Structure formats: structure tokens, C-alpha cells
Amino acid sequence: MSSDRDKLATLQQRAFDLRIDNLTAITAAGSGHPGGTLSAMDLLQALFFGEMRHRPNEPHWPDRDRFVLSKGHAVPALYTVLAHAGYFSRDLLPTLRRLGSPLQGHPANFLLPGIEASTGSLGQGFSMAIGMALASKLDGDKYRVYSLIGDGESQEGQIWEAAMAAPKYKLDNLCVILDHNKGQIDGFVDEVMSLNPIADKWRAFNWNVVTCDGHDYASIQAAFAQARETRGKPTFILAETIKGKGVPFMEGKIGWHGVAPTKEQLEEAVLELRAAAAAHKARILVQAGGVSLEVKKAGKPN
Amino acid sequence: MGAPVKNESGSTAVASRDAFGDALVRLGETHPELVVLEADLSESTRSKKFAKKFPERFFQMGIAEANMVGVAAGLSLAGKVPFCCSFACFVTSRFDQIRMSACYSATNVRIVGSHAGVGIGEDGYSQMGLEDIALMRSLPTMTVIQPADDLETAGAVEALVTHKGPAFLRTTRQKLDRVNDEGYKFELGKGVTLVDGKDLTIVASGGTVGPAVKAAALLASDGLSTRVINIHTIKPIDVPLLVKAARETKRILTVEDHQITGGLGGAVCEALAELEPVRIRRHGILDVFGESGTPEGLYRHFKLDADGIAAVARDFVG
Numbered sequence: 001m002s003s004d005r006d007k008l009a010t011l012q013q014r015a016f017d018l019r020i021d022n023l024t025a026i027t028a029a030g031s032g033h034p035g036g037t038l039s040a041m042d043l044l045q046a047l048f049f050g051e052m053r054h055r056p057n058e059p060h061w062p063d064r065d066r067f068v069l070s071k072g073h074a075v076p077a078l079y080t081v082l083a084h085a086g087y088f089s090r091d092l093l094p095t096l097r098r099l100g101s102p103l104q105g106h107p108a109n110f111l112l113p114g115i116e117a118s119t120g121s122l123g124q125g126f127s128m129a130i131g132m133a134l135a136s137k138l139d140g141d142k143y144r145v146y147s148l149i150g151d152g153e154s155q156e157g158q159i160w161e162a163a164m165a166a167p168k169y170k171l172d173n174l175c176v177i178l179d180h181n182k183g184q185i186d187g188f189v190d191e192v193m194s195l196n197p198i199a200d201k202w203r204a205f206n207w208n209v210v211t212c213d214g215h216d217y218a219s220i221q222a223a224f225a226q227a228r229e230t231r232g233k234p235t236f237i238l239a240e241t242i243k244g245k246g247v248p249f250m251e252g253k254i255g256w257h258g259v260a261p262t263k264e265q266l267e268e269a270v271l272e273l274r275a276a277a278a279a280h281k282a283r284i285l286v287q288a289g290g291v292s293l294e295v296k297k298a299g300k301p302n
Numbered sequence: 303m304g305a306p307v308k309n310e311s312g313s314t315a316v317a318s319r320d321a322f323g324d325a326l327v328r329l330g331e332t333h334p335e336l337v338v339l340e341a342d343l344s345e346s347t348r349s350k351k352f353a354k355k356f357p358e359r360f361f362q363m364g365i366a367e368a369n370m371v372g373v374a375a376g377l378s379l380a381g382k383v384p385f386c387c388s389f390a391c392f393v394t395s396r397f398d399q400i401r402m403s404a405c406y407s408a409t410n411v412r413i414v415g416s417h418a419g420v421g422i423g424e425d426g427y428s429q430m431g432l433e434d435i436a437l438m439r440s441l442p443t444m445t446v447i448q449p450a451d452d453l454e455t456a457g458a459v460e461a462l463v464t465h466k467g468p469a470f471l472r473t474t475r476q477k478l479d480r481v482n483d484e485g486y487k488f489e490l491g492k493g494v495t496l497v498d499g500k501d502l503t504i505v506a507s508g509g510t511v512g513p514a515v516k517a518a519a520l521l522a523s524d525g526l527s528t529r530v531i532n533i534h535t536i537k538p539i540d541v542p543l544l545v546k547a548a549r550e551t552k553r554i555l556t557v558e559d560h561q562i563t564g565g566l567g568g569a570v571c572e573a574l575a576e577l578e579p580v581r582i583r584r585h586g587i588l589d590v591f592g593e594s595g596t597p598e599g600l601y602r603h604f605k606l607d608a609d610g611i612a613a614v615a616r617d618f619v620g
Contacts, residue, residue, distance in 0.1 A: 117379060128407065131375060
């Protein structure tokens with residue numbers, strides 16, 4: 001148990017560094033999508049640091065689990081996680097969106113190891129994930145396939161074409177995660193074009209539907225475990241997330257969907273994240289030492 | 303005068319969709335990586351033959367072409383060679399999916415668009431692929447192939463099993479007279495001179511190649527020595543062969559069952575305008591909608607039959 005707790009603490013601790021690197025890259029680029037990268041970050045880290053079988057030093061290992069970022073605009077978060085996982089140097093991160101960089105504004109799979117598909121036109125990555133899951137089944141069910149979709153993306157017709165197709169082929173090796181941060185460029189999803197009731201829709205399409213707190217690693221891991229144990233159906237994870245998570249002045253603000261922070265705003269965000277990281281570390285140390293603190297009950301660990 | 307159309311009797315004339323379906327079955331035996339996706343038109347596109355023979359490698363995706371293209375891309379990224387079938391107009395109108403999932407994701411997806419052109423007949427414009435070449439030709443890395451007979455179709459499908467990169471294959475509903483010899487060897491990117499001539503070159507592709515060869519015979523009897531070049535690979539197009547024809551015959555008439563904007567005519571103009579500007583007439587569907595009718599009646603109406611092509615050629619040469 002203690003080892004599990006240590007692993008969770010490591011994930012929680014790294015989440016602060018990932019958020020800092022992600023925002024630093026977006027600020028250096030001068031454009032990008034802070035809100036949706038921060039809402040997706042914990043889901044991405046949970047995938048690449050624990051859930052998926054993959055080899056960063058052998059990115060084309062044939063039996064690797066695949067991940068397709070269908071909400072391609074969140075790719076700075078994926079770049080950051082891949083760099084921390086060892087796919088490429090973290091030094092590349094500040095080249096985001098620069099001419100000649102493999103870190104394109106939206107993912108390009110032929111430029112960078114670890115990017116399985118080129119996405120950025122919404123609705124398409126999910127279908128590609130289905131193709132990979134079908135291929136896995138043809139080849140003896142050797143690997144699992146994961147795809148992260150967005151709220152606004154779920155308004156695309158292709159999402160529902162794909163949602164119809166995966167259960168037909170009983171793709172229990174496929175797990176689709178919705179980064180349910182409730183925002184899109186033009187406003188709140190419920191105002192632009194409501195998806196509700198989301199879970200009911202996916203159940204009606206014959207998916208195994210699981211919900212989780214998309215910022216709570218234990219909750220995310222439990223959802224992944226349930227997906228892995230399910231037979232005969234693909235799994236849809238409805239991950240409740242917060243746009244801009246981890247940076248108080250960004251959290252829940254639609255305006256942070258597609259605007260890069262200024263240098264000053266980045267400094268403020270980094271200070272917030274560092275302070276939260278230090279507080280978290282202190283809390284873990286205290287817990288490890290068996291000492292009880294009042295902050296323990298202040299809320300869920302990040 | 304030049305070589306006549308082979309098998310004039312029509313007894314060996316085969317629709318390129320049939321030749322495609324047969325080739326898939328044949329190649330499926332030796333290529334386990336070959337998979338086929340369909341959007342509820344397996345009878346019409348002839349992918350049904352493959353479905354019967356290799357049901358585990360056939361994916362019926364329903365009337366949901368956007369998802370079909372994406373799923374095909376995913377299968378390709380996982381090592382398969384997917385042939386993704388529908389009518390040319392329906393599948394190429396999922397342009398965004400072909401652009402992003404098939405092309406920009408660096409796949410080996412084969413988009414197979416059957417029911418090319420007004421040659422489909424009675425169903426009318428909504429079912430006719432008439433802008434598909436223009437769309438597919440605009441995409442980086444995309445190869446565009448339109449075979450002119452059964453032999454060429456078989457060769458094209460075989461080439462596409464091992465070709466690297468995305469490709470569009472355009473097939474016909476109507477039967478096509480055989481224009482190539484037995485033992486014909488398909489070479490991707492190479493045009494085929496079917497008839498030699500020195501006064502005019504007709505550049506044709508797919509369903510108009512047979513009529514173009516016949517038109518050349520009609521023109522030859524008028525004393526107009528007419529070369530016929532079959533361009534089965536519209537992208538990348540055989541530029542040296544076109545430049546040579548432009549230099550030697552000075553006049554180029556392109557003939558296609560497709561809009562003259564962006565199709566074969568557009569491709570030929572682009573190539574020659576830069577390298578060997580000569581007089582060119584683009585003939586095909588002249589920026590209008592197709593309509594219902596018999597295939598033969600429509601080819602006559604749009605001057606895509608031998609008589610029509612010959613008349614356009616005479617007018618062009620003046």
C-alpha cells in the first residue's frame with residue numbers, strides 16, 4: 001500500500017512540473033491552448049506513467065499500447081508528458097510552434113516519436129483509434145488503444161459515427177476518455193451546443209461507461225482498471241475536469257481556451273504552481289512521517 | 303493510322319469496378335495485410351467479392367464515410383493496407399478526413415471511388431463523381447489513379463498493395479473496352495501512348511480512353527494524324543511524355559468524364575503551361591451538373607463518345 005501511495009505522490013508531484021513546462025512552452029510560442037492542456041494533463045500523465053505499456057526508447061515497438069490525442073489542440077500537454085517520459089529531450093519543449101520544430105501547433109505523427117496520429121481537425125483521432133484497435137484484434141489482441149476526446153469535439157458528427165462503430169466490433173481493447181472540462185472557444189458547452197446527457201448517450205450507444213475525477217490519480221487509475229477488465233465492449237471514461245486546472249486565475253475561465261499567457265501571467269502561474277507543489281510535498285512528507293495535519297482534510301490532493 | 307481498340311466486339315469489355323473487385327480477391331490471398339472497408343455499397347463498388355472470401359478482413363462501416371476513412375487510417379498506421387470503398391462523390395467529399403487522417407497522418411490508405419462520372423447513367427448528378435479528381439489531386443502526398451480497362455485496373459490495384467503513401471483509385475460503373483494488350487504491365491506514374499500521331503494529341507483517362515482511341519481512328523480517316531495518350535496516373539502525372547507530345551504535335555486535347563476544372567485537363571495545363579506552352583483544349587464536363595440518362599446517351603450528350611470527341615477535336619484544330 002505504501003508503495004502505491006508513493007507512486008500516487010510521485011504522479012501528483014510531477015503534475016506540477018508538467019503544468020509549468022506546458023505553460024512555459026505555450027508562453028514561448030505566444031499562442032496555444034492553456035485551458036484544455038491543463039484539464040487534460042493528469043489524464044495524460046496517468047496514461048503514460050502507469051497505465052500504458054510502451055517503451056519511450058523504442059517508440060515503434062509493435063506491441064505497444066497506442067494513444068491518439070483526438071483533441072489535437074491539447075498537444076502541448078502531450079509533448080510535455082512525452083518529454084518527461086523520455087521520448088525526446090525536454091529542451092525541445094520551448095521550440096513549440098516554431099518554424100522547423102517537430103512540435104507543431106497540432107500533432108504531426110511523422111515528425112515526432114510518440115505521436116501516433118496527426119490530429120487537429122476535431123472528430124478524427126477517435127476513428128483512427130478504432131482502426132488501430134481493429135488491427136490489434138486482427139493481430140491477436142496484442143495491445144490496447146486509448147484516445148482522448150474533448151467536449152466541443154463531441155459536437156462533431158464523426159464522433160457519433162465512431163461511437164456506433166466500436167461496439168459493433170466489440171472493441172474491448174479500446175478506451176475513449178472525454179476530457180469533460182465544459183468549455184469550448186465560443187463559450188460554455190451547454191450554451192454552444194449541449195451534450196447532455198452525455199453518459200446516457202454513450203450507454204445508449206452500447207459502451208461500458210465509467211466516470212472519474214480527471215484530476216485525481218487514484219480515481220483515474222480505477223477507471224482505467226475497470227476498462228481493462230471489461231470484455232466485449234469498448235469503454236468510455238467520462239473524466240470530470242476543470243479547464244485551466246492548477247492555475248487559479250485560469251480555472252474555469254473560457255477566455256483561457258486559446259490564448260497564451262503573457263510572460264507576467266506565466267510568472268504568476270509558475271509561482272502558484274511552485275507554491276502548490278511545495279505545499280503538496282510538505283503534506284506528503286508529513287504523511288510519510290505519520291504526522292497528522294489539518295490541511296490533510298482541506299481537499300483532495302491535486 | 304494507329305492501333306485499333308482491342309476487342310471491339312465488347313465481349314471482353316469489363317467495368318473497372320469489376321476488375322477492382324476481382325483484383326482484391328486475388329491479392330487478398332497473398333497479402334494478409336490487405337483489408338477492405340465499405341460504407342453500405344459493397345454490391346456497387348464490388349468490394350462484396352472480398353467480403354465473401356475474407357470476412358474477417360472486411361469491415362462494413364455503414365453509411366458513415368467520415369468514420370470509415372479515419373478507421374482506415376488507423377488500420378494503416380497499425381500496419382494494414384486498407385482499401386476504403388464507396389462512390390467517388392461520397393468518399394471524396396469526406397475531404398477533411400482524407401486530408402488529415404489519410405494524408406497528414408502519413409498512411410497507406412487507398413480511397414476507392416467507384417461510379418466515376420456521367421457514365422453511371424440514370425442515377426443522375428448526386429451519385430456521379432465529377433469533382434473527385436480535383437479534390438484528391440490537391441492533397442500533398444496523394445497519388446491519383448484512374449485505370450482505362452480491366453488489365454490496367456488489376457495492375458493498379460496490385461501496385462497499390464505495396465505503394466507507400468495514400469492513394470485514390472477511381473473506377474467506373476460502365477463497361478470499358480480493353481485498350482491495352484494482354485500481358486500489359488502497369489507502371490505507376492507512366493502515361494501510355496496508345497496511338498501515335500503528329501497533328502494532335504488527345505490525352506484521356508479512365509472511361510474516355512476507349513472513345514478517344516476510336517475518335518483518333520475517325521480523325522485519321524479525315525487525314526488528321528492523332529496521337530492518343532492514356533494518363534492512368536493523374537498524380538504524379540507523366541510530365542516528360544506530355545512535354546514530348548506538346549513539342550511534337552503542338553496541340554493537346556484533354557478528354558475526361560469529370561469537370562474540366564482541376565481534373566485531368568487542369569493537371570495537363572499546369573504541367574505544360576510551365577514547360578511547353580502549346581494550345582490546349584480541355585474537354586469534359588464543362589462546369590455544369592450531370593443529369594439522368596442512359597450511360598450511352600449521356601456520353602453522346604456530353605460529347606464524350608467517339609463521335610463527340612472527334613467533333614470537338616475538329617473544332618479545336620479548326
